[in-house]
Amino acid sequence: MSDPGNAPVAAPVGTDEKITFSKVAKRFGPKVVLQDLDLNVKVGERVTLIGPSGSGKTTILRLLMGLEQVTSGTIRVDGEYFSHMERRGKLVPASEKHLRLARRRIGMVFQQYNLFPNMTVLRNITEAPVRVLGKSRADAEARARELLAMVGLEDCEGHRPHQLSGGMQQRVAIARALAMQPEVLLLDEVTAALDPELIGGVLNVLREIAATTDITMLIVTHEMRFAQDISDRVLMFDGGQVVEEAAPGKLFSDPDHERTRQFLSAVLEKT
Amino acid sequence: MTGWDWGVASAAFPLMLKGLAVTAEATVLGSCLAFVLGLILTLLRLSRVPVLAQVTWAFVEFVRDTPLLVQLYFVFFSFPVTLGIKMSPLMTGVVTLGVHYAAYTSDTYRAGIQAIPRGQWEAARALSLPRHRVWLSVVLPQAIRRSVPSLGNYLISMFKDTPILLTVGVLEMVGQAEQAGAANYSYVEPFTIAGFLFLVLSYPSSILVRRLERYVGPR
């Protein structure tokens, strides 16, 4: 498993690089989803991934959350191996234990919220800080209440998830991810499952977080206005590779590639 | 006396194979009865004849909530007195197993019937098929097909339940094992062989049933 071709010794990483994908490939059986992907995200940077359905955007986030394993190549976070670990001088795929430690820096918000139905809203937010970070319950709850206030749900701490609307559930999920004080936040189409009138509230919460924290963010979204407001850089994906990357102002108004233009016009058509 | 004695084992084995034939006979006859009677019970339950449907339901629940062994005693000791029905021990066992398992298979058939899509009923009605035709050509074939894996599981369970027939004097496999054990003053070998034979026969069968499950699709 320590095949050097499988895990090439990658170039050293600059100190301001938060996330580094080096020659990452991901296959599901015969299906190639990512191929030779190099991707860097700087500390505090907000990067939006756009691209057609099936282009591998979700897969990138899931790799970075350790929910999938790379087929080849490496992923580093803060210059330390995330997808792999060093054992006796060799690079081997990360063990579950390694991943569990490494994951603590990363938070994720899912399209389907994935709140735990067996816990109250407050419990959903405090469980991981208490169990994983070892915070006292009182501290965790105090912090959870601040976060709930930030997402505009201070009155809902005793509710069960199924009693809330989708937009409210998603805001709880955002608070839950933030409670772990992640250095990186992954957002995978967090408004895609919401009714149109609930989308604005969730996006405003995210704008607020972007404005008031320096969390590094990796965002997959079809909300182009939001992407333009929030991101420093936009990457256009297709066929498992980056077709084009640019500052949002440039990419949305004057893309270099025909493929990007087609995609943008198709997306804007819908909205 | 400890340990394993091959002499005892080889003395017991032929007798137990003879018993296994009886076990197989009871299982096959019992299953046939269970499969047919179960279907009849289902149809009675689904029939809208007021009292009949409820009585059938109560009977099925009662059979499912009481032990097979006591039911066997009832058929063996009480049927001759109360109903005047006297049967050989083996037939007593077959009838008890068959009726007991019919209570279970009737639920299987019912689930199979309920799983038939509405569209099938409506299509049959649209063709103005007579009621009995709808059942015989459309509903039951599909329902029974879906029920096959589950019926297979019940057949395997029944096979493993046959040893209780030894209590009414049927010399099936475990009865033979017990006699062999008593004769040789060692139960280790015959009962180990018996357990092993059950395992060797029922495990492959249950794998076969699992295959069938995939073949006939989800219930």
Add this chain to the structure above:
Amino acid sequence: MPANFSHFLSVLGQGAGVTVELTVGGIIVATIDAFLCGIILSRSRLRILRFVVRVYVEGWRGSSELVQLFWVSLAAPTLIGFKLVPLWAGILVIGLNIGAYGSEIVRGALNAVPREQREGAVALSLGPWQQLRKVLLPQAVVEMIPPFNTLFIQLIQATALASLINVSDITYQGKQILEPIASQGQFTLILTIMLVMYLILSLILTGIMRLAELAAARWAGRPPRPVPLRLWARPAAPSAGVGGPS
């Protein structure tokens, strides 16, 4: 000796106490066994451990319960030179046999928790034990209760087999104590009382399981299944995970 109704009732009543002991003991053993094996089968990352447990479970399920009882009470003593009290042998064998079926229920219910829930827990860095304890089990247990109800009713029925290894339960009291002194007509009455006693136990059990299901639904954070008209109503068909009565 007065061979009459009240005498029958009191002799069988003594047996009912033992049947309840067998049932409660068996349920405890079966539940522990089912959860241990089911959790390992569903969650363990060690292939070899899963394999060993799979063999163990299939061994219990694949063989006949009565043979297992006879083996433990008649064969095992000559092998290990130690004889279990019949009651304990009965509880152990019946519990482990039913537990093996239960492990499939536990495994199935754990695997049926939506993948997203597991991933939500992983994304929060919850460890395997915490995922299980805080997220998977609370949601899975409510699904397990109806099939466990069916299974425990089969357990009650299986306890009657213990009479054949001289545990003085309802069936033993009726068959071994009362049958020799009763006329044929009286024995029909005795058998009827026995059947009714088992029926009552099954109904009580189903009532308890129904209450447990309500509690588990609350634990899982979902609105409870609508209460049926009859407290003892249980799912019509035995669940696919259960290999039928044993």
